[in-house]
Amino acid sequence: MKIAFLGLGSMGQPMAHNLLKAGYEIAVWNRSPAAATPLVNDGARLCQRPADIAGSEVVISMLADDAITHDVMIVQGALDSLAAGAVYINMATVSNDLTRKMASYCSEKGIHYIAAPVLGRVDVAAAGNLNILTAGEPDQLRRVQPVFDVLGQKTWHFGDNPEQAxxxxxxxxxxxxxxxxxxxxxxxxxxxxxxxxxxxxxxxxxxxxxxxxxxxxxxxxxxxxxxxxxxxxxxxxxxxxxxxxxxxxxxxxxxxxxxxxxxxxxxxxxxxxxxxxxxxxxxxxxxxxxx
Amino acid sequence: MKIAFLGLGSMGQPMAHNLLKAGYEIAVWNRSPAAATPLVNDGARLCQRPADIAGSEVVISMLADDAITHDVMIVQGALDSLAAGAVYINMATVSNDLTRKMASYCSEKGIHYIAAPVLGRVDVAAAGNLNILTAGEPDQLRRVQPVFDVLGQKTWHFGDNPEQAxxxxxxxxxxxxxxxxxxxxxxxxxxxxxxxxxxxxxxxxxxxxxxxxxxxxxxxxxxxxxxxxxxxxxxxxxxxxxxxxxxxxxxxxxxxxxxxxxxxxxxxxxxxxxxxxxxxxxxxxxxxxxx
Amino acid sequence: MKIAFLGLGSMGQPMAHNLLKAGYEIAVWNRSPAAATPLVNDGARLCQRPADIAGSEVVISMLADDAITHDVMIVQGALDSLAAGAVYINMATVSNDLTRKMASYCSEKGIHYIAAPVLGRVDVAAAGNLNILTAGEPDQLRRVQPVFDVLGQKTWHFGDNPEQAxxxxxxxxxxxxxxxxxxxxxxxxxxxxxxxxxxxxxxxxxxxxxxxxxxxxxxxxxxxxxxxxxxxxxxxxxxxxxxxxxxxxxxxxxxxxxxxxxxxxxxxxxxxxxxxxxxxxxxxxxxxxxx
Amino acid sequence: MKIAFLGLGSMGQPMAHNLLKAGYEIAVWNRSPAAATPLVNDGARLCQRPADIAGSEVVISMLADDAITHDVMIVQGALDSLAAGAVYINMATVSNDLTRKMASYCSEKGIHYIAAPVLGRVDVAAAGNLNILTAGEPDQLRRVQPVFDVLGQKTWHFGDNPEQAxxxxxxxxxxxxxxxxxxxxxxxxxxxxxxxxxxxxxxxxxxxxxxxxxxxxxxxxxxxxxxxxxxxxxxxxxxxxxxxxxxxxxxxxxxxxxxxxxxxxxxxxxxxxxxxxxxxxxxxxxxxxxx
Structure with a gap:
């Protein structure tokens, strides 16, 4: 399973690292590429632009807020670069408004949108002990459960509608x-x-x-x-x-x-x-x- | 140490019982005397009126509210019946207003007033596991600590002024x-x-x-x-x-x-x-x- | 109609003066008697103690708060000095609690209690232009309406129960x-x-x-x-x-x-x-x- | 002075009518053109699309909310149709967010943006008695003051920054x-x-x-x-x-x-x-x- 990870802030970095350590093939992108260096040193592929994640089966974003998420994923073309059938997991805390917009955008492209914000701070993320609050299509949630198992100690499911998470x-x-x-x-x-x-x-x-x-x-x-x-x-x-x-x-x-x-x-x-x-x-x- | 206990509601009854089981000599009073029967059967002395607690060294009240506490302890003469030097421990949740009034009334009579409301419901009271929140003169608190040890798992001290508890x-x-x-x-x-x-x-x-x-x-x-x-x-x-x-x-x-x-x-x-x-x-x- | 007026603060003084100017026979009392001097100079009778209002048919109080009203009217015996059938008009802003207590005390003595707090500050009081908010027995309100007509520009009636005013x-x-x-x-x-x-x-x-x-x-x-x-x-x-x-x-x-x-x-x-x-x-x- | 008026709801209609009666040459647009008929009968020019207001010196909008204002004025090209130097007066109640967006969009085009929401309902608008709350460049406000004089009884000026209105x-x-x-x-x-x-x-x-x-x-x-x-x-x-x-x-x-x-x-x-x-x-x- 080829995974792309966008947003390597204090939370994203250890999360991406855990996926790398678990053996996944990871493409990474961050606004300032310096944050990607340790991951690249450990084998991650560096994307110069968000749209370079093309070919990923699962895309995870952990971006700072609504505006940046919208900019990176839609305006800068990350989602447009994906093939139909891909899964996009947004793990940041965002508004229901953005969740609706992203879900609808994904839906038009045949991409499966999963909302999966987390409970836990940096040290918890580093230990792979996050609590992951999910909502989305049950089939797709099952499909990415192995990814969640790497990132968190427990995955909670709150419904089929991403806004619920x-x-x-x-x-x-x-x-x-x-x-x-x-x-x-x-x-x-x-x-x-x-x-x-x-x-x-x-x-x-x-x-x-x-x-x-x-x-x-x-x-x-x-x-x-x-x-x-x-x-x-x-x-x-x-x-x-x-x-x-x-x-x-x-x-x-x-x-x-x-x-x-x-x-x-x-x-x-x-x-x-x-x-x-x-x-x-x-x-x-x-x-x-x-x- | 002769103890009087006024107020044998759902909390007061098991508390008084614990003191009895611990070997204290207890005088009890309750508005409706029926609630006192089990305690009397186990050796407590029944008071017909609040003022019948005369001679007690330590008086504990666990009465329903401000008005009843005022009525029983002051109007009906419970406090007036005590000798100077006695300790009065009010374990009910009352207003700071009443606390001030009672403390001042006691002070005039040479009685030591201790505020000692509790955390814990009936089952906790029965198990002698209350948390007891106290404030009053440190010497007097030390004097009645053995009583608190029977009633609770832990006594907390928040200051010399009863209002603090x-x-x-x-x-x-x-x-x-x-x-x-x-x-x-x-x-x-x-x-x-x-x-x-x-x-x-x-x-x-x-x-x-x-x-x-x-x-x-x-x-x-x-x-x-x-x-x-x-x-x-x-x-x-x-x-x-x-x-x-x-x-x-x-x-x-x-x-x-x-x-x-x-x-x-x-x-x-x-x-x-x-x-x-x-x-x-x-x-x-x-x-x-x-x- | 012999009127007593208790409480000659910034509001009470001009109100009492207006009654005097309207030709009423007025007895006045104030905690510090100095405030009564101008009224006495204009013909009011000075009471040394609240209970000296004995013989008044209508008593008006304009005292600072609940505690003082209770003290002057009940503890210091103003109400006890009145004959059954007198009317007591409380024109201060007090709690419903005190209103109930006063009404009940009056009722036991056969005194008619009227609550009549006012809208308007000192200058309005001086001009006799207060708005008077009343509640009490309709018969008694009619009886004292001439008094209200001196003090205010309009009397409003909100019910038979003094708490309503x-x-x-x-x-x-x-x-x-x-x-x-x-x-x-x-x-x-x-x-x-x-x-x-x-x-x-x-x-x-x-x-x-x-x-x-x-x-x-x-x-x-x-x-x-x-x-x-x-x-x-x-x-x-x-x-x-x-x-x-x-x-x-x-x-x-x-x-x-x-x-x-x-x-x-x-x-x-x-x-x-x-x-x-x-x-x-x-x-x-x-x-x-x-x- | 050629004026365009967009938004002929219950408020916009009488406002546009007053301008017509005052002798102004008016172009009007409304989502459903029926609302424009009485104005056209009285001499207004009907615009089929918002962009048909091209050539107007002063543009007034009275549209339902932020989203519709943004859509009509920007997305549907009303503002783009204007020549530099034109004045755009937004008289609806909108968010500060939209005010900033519109002001910035206008500024790039050399259009002067005036915020001028009103106090008053339909009958007041019809009587030309609105209170008009304005903010914008003082020169431009002076320029359109004759328009405000037709629409309202008084124009209030709160600053140079449209958000202030x-x-x-x-x-x-x-x-x-x-x-x-x-x-x-x-x-x-x-x-x-x-x-x-x-x-x-x-x-x-x-x-x-x-x-x-x-x-x-x-x-x-x-x-x-x-x-x-x-x-x-x-x-x-x-x-x-x-x-x-x-x-x-x-x-x-x-x-x-x-x-x-x-x-x-x-x-x-x-x-x-x-x-x-x-x-x-x-x-x-x-x-x-x-x-």
């Missing part, structure tokens, strides 16, 4: 953001009453809230440790906005998402946009006069 | 409510996109959200299983309101708490007040036209 | 607060786009929003002129909280009220509590990075 | 939506307390809230008279969303806009999308159990 990914990121906001608000509440936020968070995560997400974000908030950014606050706003769009499509009011949007905007206005998104907790602290 | 308890309940609301909103979002909420929740709780609280409430919401009520929705509104009051005292805006309040009120207006508070998820479902 | 007053103050918040948000929006808020507000108030309330608050916000305080921001928070309580009694979610509460708290945390409540607009400006 | 228009529509929501919430509050909303609204609009907007929307809400739709609820959601986008561009949190968005979505989910946008008040009524 992007919706689930956006819902999961929304859930993460609600954790940050709720810890931020309660940390401000207890701090205002003279209690160390870390004592409160330690108690929570030792009892009912013993999930990694509370431990990680709780720890960062208690220590106000917002650099380096695991996930930038500006990206948090983007994902909440995409979740709101997915919700609006089906008439789902999401008041927590609305609070998140306003608070992310507040954080960016105060200059925190490049911090880790857990710095959303600064908003509660500032508004309470605690900073 | 009630604030922490209210913050913890706020956190629980945010879990319910966020799961409710995202369950509506995915359901509106044709995805089974249980598949979504199963994925979440198998990955980043592997805490008991997400498993329990997520499961209830996925199955719309809101009876029997582990914790009634009307009590959820009450606790969010108390958290808001604690926040307002120190000028802490809590926009998630505000959303929770409005949604709890909505739920009660639709007749869901006696369901488990995870039925808050019905609000998102109804507002999205999914019910 | 306090609810209307709280709803009106909520409406005023929404005007301030909406002007504050849109002023921040246009300012962030390089438009002078005063140009925007001038356009609005010259067209669809040609009401006094938009002109007054819009002007203050455009000029950031928040002193002297016509109505203190801390009182704005209090009234929004009372509106929320009135709403919660009948299961009415009010998400705009929730936003107002959080933003008033934010304003107070930043030190703006003593400014005019239109300084709520500072919250939008600060959160947008415009201050 | 679209931002002001979106801010004004946001303000209108806040009026509807605040009346809706307080109407629910008073109704739940047994007070007729119409009595409450009558009092408000006779006193502090004596603006047309409160009278109109207040009356509709009091009588639950939501058809015929003066402005459809779905369009209300669209405009709030555009206001949120304009706010996000400059980092302005707008929590009232967030509440509006969620409530408009709720209304649409319950089937009220085609009612007048004042039917937003149904959301408060339903959530309070009053419907």
């Amino acid at each position: 992007s919706t689930v990914k956006l819902a999961a990121n929304f859930m993460l953001a609600t954790v940050i906001e709720s810890v931020g608000e309660s940390a401000a509440l207890v701090k205002a009453h003279g209690i160390e936020p870390k004592d409160f968070i330690n108690m929570l995560t030792s009892t009912l809230f013993s999930a990694p997400v509370y431990k990680n974000y709780g720890g960062m908030i208690a220590e106000e440790r917002y650099t380096p950014a695991g996930f930038k606050l500006t990206l948090g706003l983007k994902d909440v906005r995409l979740a709101q769009q997915a919700a609006e499509e089906k008439n789902v009011p999401m008041p927590f998402a609305s609070v998140l949007r306003d608070n992310f905007i507040d954080a960016i206005a105060q200059g925190d946009g490049n911090l880790d998104w857990s710095a959303l907790a600064n908003v509660s602290a500032r508004r309470s006069g605690l900073k | 009630s604030t922490v308890k209210l913050a913890a309940n706020f956190m629980l409510a945010t879990v319910i609301e966020s799961v409710g909103e995202s369950a509506a979002l995915v359901k509106a996109h044709g995805i089974e909420p249980k598949d979504f929740i199963n994925m979440l709780t198998s990955t980043l959200f592997s805490a008991p609280v997400y498993k329990n409430y997520g499961g209830m919401i996925a199955e719309e299983r809101y009876t029997p009520a582990g914790f009634k929705l009307t009590l959820g509104l009450k606790d969010v309101r108390l958290a808001q009051q604690a926040a307002e005292e120190k000028n802490v805006p809590m926009p998630f708490a505000s959303v929770l309040r409005d949604n709890f009120i909505d739920a009660i207006a639709q007749g869901d007040g006696n369901l488990d508070w995870s039925a808050l998820a019905n609000v998102s479902a109804r507002r999205s036209g999914l019910k | 306090s609810t209307v007053k709280l709803a009106a103050n909520f409406m005023l607060a929404t005007v301030i918040e909406s002007v504050g948000e849109s002023a921040a929006l246009v300012k962030a786009h390089g438009i002078e808020p005063k140009d925007f507000i001038n356009m609005l108030t010259s067209t669809l929003f040609s009401a006094p309330v938009y002109k007054n608050y819009g002007g203050m916000i455009a000029e950031e002129r928040y002193t002297p305080a016509g109505f203190k921001l801390t009182l704005g928070l209090k009234d929004v909280r009372l509106a929320q309580q009135a709403a919660e009694e009948k299961n009415v979610p009010m998400p705009f009220a929730s936003v107002l509460r959080d933003n008033f708290i934010d304003a107070i945390a930043q030190g703006d509590g003593n400014l005019d409540w239109s300084a709520l607009a500072n919250v939008s400006a600060r959160r947008s990075g415009l201050k | 679209s931002t002001v228009k979106l801010a004004a529509n946001f303000m209108l939506a806040t009026v509807i929501e605040s009346v809706g919430e307080s109407a629910a509050l008073v109704k739940a307390h047994g007070i007729e909303p119409k009595d409450f609204i009558n009092m408000l609009t006779s006193t502090l809230f004596s603006a047309p907007v409160y009278k109109n929307y207040g009356g509709m809400i009091a009588e639950e008279r939501y058809t015929p739709a003066g402005f459809k609820l779905t369009l209300g959601l669209k405009d709030v969303r555009l206001a949120q986008q304009a706010a996000e561009e400059k980092n302005v949190p707008m929590p009232f806009a967030s509440v509006l968005r969620d409530n408009f979505i709720d209304a649409i989910a319950q089937g009220d999308g085609n009612l007048d946008w004042s039917a937003l008040a149904n959301v408060s009524a339903r959530r309070s159990g009053l419907k």
